[in-house]
Amino acid sequence: MPVMIAASVLLATALTGLPSSPVPGAAAGAGTSVVPAAATAPNLRACHDGRCSLTLRKSVSFRVSSRFGITRLAISFTSHSVRVKGTGPGVSSQALLGEGTTGSVNGIGVRVLSLSSGKAVLRLTPVR
Known part of the structure; x- marks a missing residue:
């Protein structure tokens, strides 16, 4: 059968x-x-301590250590810019970055290594 x-x-x-x-x-x-x-998929848990490299193909949101004064980081991008927003209880901070630029959100440094309409490559490092 x-x-x-x-x-x-x-x-x-x-x-x-x-x-x-x-x-x-x-x-x-x-x-x-x-x-x-x-x-x-990117390993977002590796970013909890504020130190990781990410290759993104879509927007992400993940938890970060409360030592940064925030508890969540949300990253979205277009072909021209990357928006990094940190939030926590009563706190909101954000940075708008272009390709090749560096900024920070509440002690988490963000460097945009490359950027296109479908992909963003970032490096996160603690700055405090």
Whole structure:
């Protein structure tokens, strides 16, 4: 029975033109599709101490140590600028940076290494 099901799935896939997934009992390589690897998400937990390198493809928000006087850092970007906003209980601070510039938000230094419409590369370092 499993061979007949596998053959039916392969036949239906061939008739519809949709990519198929591997089916148990199917011949190796027959009807399999290759799925591209997903882009690696940045390790935002590594930034908790204010020291990390980030390659961003979308806006992010993450917790930082309260020693900076803030508890959360939010980073968004366009092809022209990076907005870094730090918030905490009763506190809000932000910096607007361009490619190649350096700034800081409550003791967290931010350097914009490269910037495009789809990607921002940043380095964070504590400045106090």
